[in-house]
Each structure stands twice: as structure tokens, then as C-alpha cells.
């Protein structure tokens with residue numbers, strides 16, 4: 001018998017119930033390669049180290065996009081420590097969209113509000129281990145391969161090239177921060193690493209595996225190997241709750257209460273505190289840039305199976 005809170009048949013019916021909500025969303029097109037995603041794809045994998053259940057189009061591959069922000073944060077914290085990382089990026093949520101420029105001007109001295117908005121994530125990328133672009137991205141890829149247990153994880157060069165051609169806003173954020181000494185490195189180098197970290201290709205099972213480690217205090221529930229220290233898993237989980245869904249994080253915390261990070265590809269990575277990871281993929285996005293059907297699905301799942309970390313009567 002499965003040790004998960006839900007079986008495959010129940011999961012399939014929840015996926016089918018959420019599927020029509022995708023029609024309310026729009027596939028991202030500001031990075032042209034993302035617009036090639038099939039809007040009808042909806043996949044979900046749930047994994048806890050011993051059992052895996054799947055529903056929908058779980059073979060679909062997609063890019064990490066902003067889901068990478070929690071993972072670059074974890075690696076930067078492992079490499080540089082909390083004091084260095086949080087001297088350059090704040091811990092406060094924002095009601096502004098992820099691409100906001102305005103907040104950088106308001107903070108004195110200038111410092112991005114948190115590592116989940118693009119400005120903050122770009123600073124975190126500059127703190128990744130390695131000096132050159134190839135060192136940084138290869139250290140990051142090694143980390144993702146460890147987290148997923150999937151040695152074939154790689155960058156989708158086509159998506160990276162497509163984002164590179166439309167990266168002027170992120171470039172502007174970098175130059176603004178460079179002029180305020182928040183960012184010291186070469187802007188094009190940091191931008192290239194950031195774009196490549198966002199363009200890492202994976203599937204729902206990979207997301208669920210990462211979620212299980214984050215939810216299990218940084219320990220791989222299958223191998224029992226520690227991949228990130230518990231205090232870093234805790235920081236990452238906290239940011240997933242407070243900032244993981246951009247300026248929709250508050251309502252998602254109330255409605256689902258599941259630590260989750262989204263990306264504009266339509267990816268959602270969740271980690272439950274008992275070491276269960278959930279990977280969801282559905283490309284059409286709502287007006288905040290989160291997967292429309294994915295959000296609906298996680299909210300329903302949380303309500304039916306009582307998964308909110310804020311619930312006072314949690315029984316998993």
C-alpha cells in the first residue's frame with residue numbers, strides 16, 4: 001500500500017477537475033520559446049522517497065524559470081552563508097510583480113526586497129559558487145542533478161537564446177544595481193548564468209523529488225543523504241510561503257498553505273513538511289504569472305487532504 005496521502009486514481013480525478021481552469025490563463029510569450037508550450041498539458045507527480053504517483057502529461061518537459069530562484073538561493077547560502085547573502089538581498093515580501101524596478105529605488109541603501117523577485121534573484125546568481133559563467137552554471141547544474149537524482153538534467157539552449165534576446169528589463173535591473181554597488185560583477189556574465197539557470201529543462205517528477213528534499217529538512221528521503229543543511233531548507237521553505245507565488249503569495253498561503261515556488265513556464269514545485277514533494281505543470285498563467293490550473297489544483301488538493309501548514313489539525 002502506498003505511504004502517500006492520496007492514491008493515483010484520486011490524483012487523476014483531481015487533475016481532471018483542475019484541467020479546464022487552464023482555459024482562463026495565457027501561456028507566457030514575452031520569452032518567445034515559452035509560447036511553444038502546449039496549453040493542454042497538465043501533469044502532476046507526488047513523491048515521498050518511497051512512493052511515486054502520477055497523473056496527466058507527466059512526460060512533458062519544461063524549463064525551471066523562477067523555480068530556479070529557490071535553488072540558486074539554497075546553493076548561494078550553502079556556499080557563502082547567510083550573512084553575506086542577506087547583506088545583498090532582503091527578506092521582505094512585496095506586493096509588486098516579479099519584474100519590478102520601482103522597489104529598488106525606494107530602498108535606501110538600494111537592495112532588492114527578496115530573492116524571489118528578479119532583481120534579488122540576479123544578485124543571488126552573482127553569489128553562486130564559481131568565478132566564470134561556465135563554472136557558475138556547471139556548479140548549479142551539479143546541484144540540480146543531485147536534488148533530482150537525474151544526471152541527465154541540462155540547459156535548454158533554445159529557451160536560453162530566446163530569453164537572451166528579450167532580456168533588456170533584467171539587464172536594466174543589473175545595471176541599476178551595479179550603479180548602486182549591489183552587483184559588482186560583469187552584467188552580461190550574470191545575465192547569462194541567470195538565463196541558463198532559468199532554462200534548465202526537467203519534468204514533474206524532477207520537481208517532486210526536489211520538493212521532497214526541501215520538505216524533508218534538506219535530506220533526500222530515499223538515500224537519506226543530506227543535500228542542503230536543515231536551516232537552509234527552512235529559509236527556502238519560508239521564502240516559498242512568503243514570496244513563492246510573487247504578488248499572489250498571500251492569497252495562495254490562505255487558500256492552499258503549501259510551500260510552493262512557481263515559474264512562468266507553468267511549473268510549480270511544492271514541498272510538504274513530511275518530506276512529500278509535488279511537481280505540477282500547466283503552462284497557461286493567470287495575471288500574476290502563476291499557472292492558473294496549477295494554483296486551482298493545489299488549492300483543491302490542500303482543502304481535500306488538509307495540507308495547509310497553517311492548519312491546526314494537520315493529519316498526514
Ligand SMILES: NC(=O)CC[C@H](N)C(=O)O
Pocket residue numbers: 065066067098118163170195198262263264265289
Ligand atoms: N517569473 C519567472 O518565472 C521569470 C523567469 C524569467 N526567466 C525572467 O526572468 O523573466
